[in-house]
Amino acid sequence: MEAIIRPDKESACLLTAKLIAKALRAKPDLVLGLATGSTMERVYEILAMMHRDEGLDFSGCRTFNLDEYVGLSGKDETSYRFYMNRHLFNRINIKPGNTHLPDGTAADLEAECARYEEKIAKSGGIDLQLLGIGQDGHIGFNEPLSALRSRTRVKPLTPETVRQNARYFKTPEDMPRRAITMGVGTILDSKRCVMLATGESKAAVIARALEGPITAMVSASALQLHPRCTIILDEKASAGLEMTEYYRWIFDNEPEWREFR
Ligand code: F6R
Numbered sequence: 001m002e003a004i005i006r007p008d009k010e011s012a013c014l015l016t017a018k019l020i021a022k023a024l025r026a027k028p029d030l031v032l033g034l035a036t037g038s039t040m041e042r043v044y045e046i047l048a049m050m051h052r053d054e055g056l057d058f059s060g061c062r063t064f065n066l067d068e069y070v071g072l073s074g075k076d077e078t079s080y081r082f083y084m085n086r087h088l089f090n091r092i093n094i095k096p097g098n099t100h101l102p103d104g105t106a107a108d109l110e111a112e113c114a115r116y117e118e119k120i121a122k123s124g125g126i127d128l129q130l131l132g133i134g135q136d137g138h139i140g141f142n143e144p145l146s147a148l149r150s151r152t153r154v155k156p157l158t159p160e161t162v163r164q165n166a167r168y169f170k171t172p173e174d175m176p177r178r179a180i181t182m183g184v185g186t187i188l189d190s191k192r193c194v195m196l197a198t199g200e201s202k203a204a205v206i207a208r209a210l211e212g213p214i215t216a217m218v219s220a221s222a223l224q225l226h227p228r229c230t231i232i233l234d235e236k237a238s239a240g241l242e243m244t245e246y247y248r249w250i251f252d253n254e255p256e257w258r259e260f261r
Contacts, residue, residue, distance in 0.1 A: 003231045003247040005238045009198040012234040016196045017046035023128045029060040033129030036080045048091035058094040065101040066140035067181040073105045078168050102180035113152040129190035133197050136160045137205050137218030141181035148222045150183030184222045193229040200236040207240030
């Protein structure tokens with residue numbers, strides 16, 4: 001695991017987009033795992049700009065999103081399918097058939113979760129998984145006590161997550177209380193993980209996830225088990241960390257990061 005601290009949200013988002021662009025240029029049929037949420041909006045805007053201005057080519061790219069609300073169809077403006085179309089897919093040259101999210105309206109949700117796992121496996125597995133983090137430590141919608149080896153399944157959302165995301169719905173009661181989410185184990189199977197967290201509201205949970213013990217109470221702490229995981233932070237999100245001098249040294253000195261400095 002490596003933590004990269006950038007001065008502000010914009011440079012953290014830019015670095016995240018550049019890592020994705022680099023992976024896509026190296027492997028045009030990249031299998032890209034995607035996240036939703038407010039943090040990612042700027043990353044997707046930058047990727048759309050890279051497509052428009054630099055010809056970043058998504059025509060061979062295949063995507064799998066982490067999660068979708070149970071009960072919402074892709075036409076619903078608060079669904080994650082709608083979010084992805086609006087913020088990214090409609091603005092790049094990706095083939096719609098290559099974009100995948102769990103179907104929150106499936107009659108048999110358990111079968112839908114199994115189908116999603118199978119689709120990921122058939123694609124050859126996720127090359128790069130983009131992640132955000134909730135204030136309760138969730139990645140995807142793996143709420144506290146999610147098994148560290150869990151697979152795609154239906155997960156009830158915590159009151160804290162409902163409070164955080166209710167702002168997107170007309171009334172808090174409209175927000176679904178359950179979601180289909182890739183499991184922690186599904187995420188850990190990705191070849192590379194890139195997590196982005198910005199703002200002071202994430203500082204406490206970032207400290208627990210990166211420098212605390214691995215625990216099912218903080219799903220993101222499971223990323224400590226991943227052999228190739230990069231955590232990109234702005235100053236504010238890094239404020240609770242102890243080893244910042246070391247993390248900064250890595251970004252400033254390691255050859256891998258030279259092209260991004
Ligand atoms: C949603 C997802 C979530 C979010 C997290 C942070 O697909 O993966 O784990 O990344 O809830 O959301 P924001 O960015 O809105 O703070």
